[in-house]
Structure formats: C-alpha cells, structure tokens
Amino acid sequence: MNAILLILIMIAMGAIIGGATNSLAIKMLFRPYQAVYIKNWRVPFTPGLIPKRRKDMAEQMGRMVVDHLLTPEGMQEKFNERGFQKQVIQILQREAKGWMHSKRSVADLLKQYAGVTDARGKMTAYSEEWIDKKLQMFIYHNQEKSIDEMLPPEWKISAESYFDSFAARIADKGARYFESDAGRVQLETLLEKFLQGKGSVFNFLSSMFGNDKILDKLQPELVRFFRDPSSAMFFKGFIIKEWEKLLDQPVWKAGAQLNTKSVARYSVKALNRELTVLDRLDMPIAEWAPSYEEHIINKWIPELWDQVQPALSAKLLSVFDYLELEDVIRERVDTFSVGRLEAMVLAISGKEFKMITYLGALLGGFIGAFQGLFALFFS
Structure with a gap:
C-alpha cells in the first residue's frame, strides 16, 4: 500500500512539475515585458524572449511576408484569375450602381471630397482653356x-x-x-x-x-x-x-x-x-445617370477592367518596390505593444500552448512513475 501511494505521489509531483515548467516557459516567451533590475544587476531572462527580440522578429516578419507571402508574382497570378476578375467587376458594378442612384449632385460630391466650389464655372473655364x-x-x-x-x-x-x-x-x-x-x-x-x-x-x-x-x-x-x-x-x-x-x-x-x-x-x-x-453638374445624379445604367454596368465597366487589369498586373513589381512593404511591415510590427503581440500569438496558438502544458504534465507524470518504480526496485 505504501508503495502504491509513493508511486502516485511521484506521478503527481512529476505532472505538476512538468506542466508548471512548460507553462512557465510559455509565459517567459512574453513576460516580463520589461527588463527587471536589482540595483545595477539585470535579472536573467528578463525581459521575455519576444520583447527582447522584437526588432529581429519585426525584420524577419517583414522579410517573410514580402519574400514568401505577399509577392508580386503571387499577386499577378491572383489578378489573372478569372474568378478574381469577375469579383472585381461585380464590386465595381455594385458601387457604380449605387452612385448612379444617388440623390446628390456631382457638384456636391466634388465639394465634399475634393473641396471644389463653383464646379460649373471651374469646369467651363478649364474646358475653354484646354x-x-x-x-x-x-x-x-x-x-x-x-x-x-x-x-x-x-x-x-x-x-x-x-x-x-x-x-x-x-x-x-x-x-x-x-x-x-x-x-x-x-x-x-x-x-x-x-x-x-x-x-x-x-x-x-x-x-x-x-x-x-x-x-x-x-x-x-x-x-x-x-x-x-x-x-x-x-x-x-x-x-x-x-x-x-x-x-x-x-x-x-x-x-x-x-x-x-x-x-x-x-x-x-x-x-x-x-x-x-x-x-x-448641379442636378441630382439619380435624375440623369440611370438612363446610362445598362450601358455603363454591362459594357463600360467590363471593358474598362479589361483595359486596366493588364496594366495593373504589369505594374505590380514597380508598385511593390515603391511601397517598400518590408519596411512598412517591420515598422508596424515594431510599434506593436508586447501585450498586443502576446494577444495575437495566443489568439492563433492558444490551444497549442495548452496542449504543450498538458503534454509537459503527462511527461512529468510518466517520469514520476518511472522514478517511483526505480526507487522501489532499488530500495
């Protein structure tokens, strides 16, 4: 009876130690967020791994996204997919249809979005000058x-x-x-x-x-x-x-x-x-645009996309170079708070981290059982 109790105690202790160790290791990936000092001595393993290597992680993430995920070649393939093109055309048609039934005038929209007042006078002057x-x-x-x-x-x-x-x-x-x-x-x-x-x-x-x-x-x-x-x-x-x-x-x-x-x-x-x-220009768009709706929706927009899509696809490489996405991603990730990074990682891998904790407890239990049997055998 004492032997069984000893083995159970060893199993429990091993499981607790294994689970706690793995849980502590996971938490040490993120915590503490800042380095801990006792006078001038920095406590080892502070800050956590991710806060300490945040800049390196931001650079690697930016490089990984640009080199392997969001590439010009991949975007070109997406642009050339017929299904994607059909979706874009449908979105453009839906947006155009909404604009054509707007109660506002072109002059109102120009004033709101471009700050243009007296659209009629300026359009007349521009046309005459041109x-x-x-x-x-x-x-x-x-x-x-x-x-x-x-x-x-x-x-x-x-x-x-x-x-x-x-x-x-x-x-x-x-x-x-x-x-x-x-x-x-x-x-x-x-x-x-x-x-x-x-x-x-x-x-x-x-x-x-x-x-x-x-x-x-x-x-x-x-x-x-x-x-x-x-x-x-x-x-x-x-x-x-x-x-x-x-x-x-x-x-x-x-x-x-x-x-x-x-x-x-x-x-x-x-x-x-x-x-x-x-x-x-001063009339509500809904009063004159719907008469052109059929022609614009079913003819102009598909033809316009057919003309624009090859040019956009061909310009993607230069657009990516101009945007400098690697630097943008690195800067954005580098500005994330450690708490936000922790929440992102846990949202993605929270279940896996729990499984690692349980696995540590399971392995600790096996080790405790082995130690208990070993102690009984040699006692």
Whole structure:
C-alpha cells in the first residue's frame, strides 16, 4: 500500500512539475515585458524572449511576408484569375450602381471630397482653356502646312457636297429678303445713296419718275435675278473660289485671323447645348445617370477592367518596390505593444500552448512513475 501511494505521489509531483515548467516557459516567451533590475544587476531572462527580440522578429516578419507571402508574382497570378476578375467587376458594378442612384449632385460630391466650389464655372473655364491651348499648339506645330494638307479627304468631300444646297440657300434667302418690306427699305436707302451727287441727269430722272416707280421696276428684277437657276450656279462658283483660296492658305495665316479663345468659348457652349454636361453638374445624379445604367454596368465597366487589369498586373513589381512593404511591415510590427503581440500569438496558438502544458504534465507524470518504480526496485 505504501508503495502504491509513493508511486502516485511521484506521478503527481512529476505532472505538476512538468506542466508548471512548460507553462512557465510559455509565459517567459512574453513576460516580463520589461527588463527587471536589482540595483545595477539585470535579472536573467528578463525581459521575455519576444520583447527582447522584437526588432529581429519585426525584420524577419517583414522579410517573410514580402519574400514568401505577399509577392508580386503571387499577386499577378491572383489578378489573372478569372474568378478574381469577375469579383472585381461585380464590386465595381455594385458601387457604380449605387452612385448612379444617388440623390446628390456631382457638384456636391466634388465639394465634399475634393473641396471644389463653383464646379460649373471651374469646369467651363478649364474646358475653354484646354481647347484654347490645343488649338494654339495645333497651329504652332503645323504653321507651315496648308489647310488643304491638314484636312482629311473625307472632310473636304463632305464640305464640297454642301456647295449646291448652300448656293441654292443663298439665292432663296436673297429672293425672300428683297421680296420683303425690309428688303424694299434697304433698296430705297441704296438708291438714294446712289443718286446723291450723280449729276443733273440722274436728279432729273429721279424727280421725273420718282424713287417709288424706280423701286417698283428694280425690286422685281432683283427678285427675278435671285430666282434664276443661273444665280445659284453663280453663287456656287463664288463659294468654290473662296473655298479653294481657303485651302491654299497656310495654317499660320488662318490661325492669325482666328480668335482661339472665342472658338474655345463657342465650342464649350455648343457641347453643353448638345450634351448638357455642365447643366448636369448641379442636378441630382439619380435624375440623369440611370438612363446610362445598362450601358455603363454591362459594357463600360467590363471593358474598362479589361483595359486596366493588364496594366495593373504589369505594374505590380514597380508598385511593390515603391511601397517598400518590408519596411512598412517591420515598422508596424515594431510599434506593436508586447501585450498586443502576446494577444495575437495566443489568439492563433492558444490551444497549442495548452496542449504543450498538458503534454509537459503527462511527461512529468510518466517520469514520476518511472522514478517511483526505480526507487522501489532499488530500495
């Protein structure tokens, strides 16, 4: 009976010593957090292993993450996975859909996120300045060339196709004008200016017949002139000559006569009139964007990602070098408190540490049992 009690006591003592030793060893990984001193003598094994080697651990962790976990090659493989690309497109589509149904305006968003006030005025000024600069650069770089060289052939063909209708329009407008009361008043004014100072013969004819009678004869003739088909041919010939003169002009000469700022201002007004882009800056996005939703969601976003994804994948290496992730991770880990590091490690390996403690107790128990049997055998 005494022998069994002795063995049990030895087993219990071995288990307690083994478990306590392993538990103490685990705690000594982290604790104490700071070195303990008795006067000028530092107590051995203080601070704990991890606090003492925190800088080395931060460097190793940064190197391990960059070299083996978060690598450009691994990210490129992820970028090229079709499933990942599909997820990104779905996220972009979901975000875009939310923005397109927003009650806020583009001007509000620019003011909030970019600090831009008077978005309409600044957008107008920027657009006019951009068009003005582009026109000036175009004129400068092509100043020695003729306009004929600069215009695409299809543009010239398209312009020339309107000559007939333009000439007919001029003739029709002329006939309509001189048929009107305004045209008769203008003819009367011109007639009076013509007869002034032309001598006694013209004054005699004017006083004899009267200006009204002369106008009654002159007005129908002018209208008949504009209605005559040969007049349209005359105007067409005039237009062709002026067109040819314009094509022969060098770009610099045409540019000298061109007010680029006025052209830029007119272009912006015309674009806004046709596309109402500037007007929509102050409108709630939900009032105009949903009409483009189908096109943007199902066409633009997938096509945009198809264009951007290869470029992003190719630039990953340079992006990683620029970010210096190893230094970032090292600095972040180095700033962690030891308590936070302990909590992280225990959250990951708490169960394993408990098993190590239990294993120490089990091994201690076996050793205690062996010692008890050994003592009985040799006693």
